[in-house]
Amino acid sequence: MAFGITREELVEWKLSVQNEKIAFLTHYWIDERFPGCKTVTKVGCGNLSILIEWGKQYGLKEEWIDHKEGYPHFDLFGKYEYDILKNEGLLDQLKRFQ
Template sequence: MAFGIKRDELVAWKQAVGNGEIAFLTHYWLDERFPGCKTVTKVGCVDIAKLVEWGKQYGLKKDWIDMRDDYPHFDLFGTYERDILLNEGLSEQLKRFD
C-alpha cells in the first residue's frame, strides 16, 4: 500500500517517466515481504535502455525492472534506496520520509 504522496507528485512522476526522463518518486509503503522497510523509491523511465544504463552505475540488474504497467521502474528499498538517493542529490526525500 502506497501513501504519503500527493496526486500531483504522482502525475508529475508519470509524465517525466513517459517523456523518457529518469524520474524518482519516494513514498511510504508497507509490504510484509520487506520487513523493516517503510519506504520505496521508484526510479522510472519509459526508455528501457536508458533506465538499464542508469541502473548499471548502482549495480541494478535489468531483470529487476518492474514492467507491469506503462511506467517501467526499479523499486529501491533499504540501503540501495538510501545510498542512491544520497548520490543523486535527493537527500530531501530521505528527510521527508524518515
C-alpha cells in the first residue's frame, strides 16, 4: 500500500504508464525485507521494451520488473533509488519523504 501520496498523483502515474511513458512515483513503504528503507520509487512504463531499455542504463535486470495490476514497473530502494532519482533530476520526489 502506498502512503504519503495523493490519489491524483497515483492516477497521473498510472495514466503515464498506460501511455507508455517512463513514469516515477515515490511513496512511503515499509517492508521488513528491506531494513533501513522507508520509501520506494516505482518506475513504470506500459511498453516493456522501453522499460527494459531504460533499466539497462542503470543495471536493472528485466526479471526485476513487477507486472502487478497491469502496470509494469521496477521497484527502487536504497542506493539504487537515490542514485537513479539523482541522475534523472528527480531527487525532489525523495526529499519530500526525508
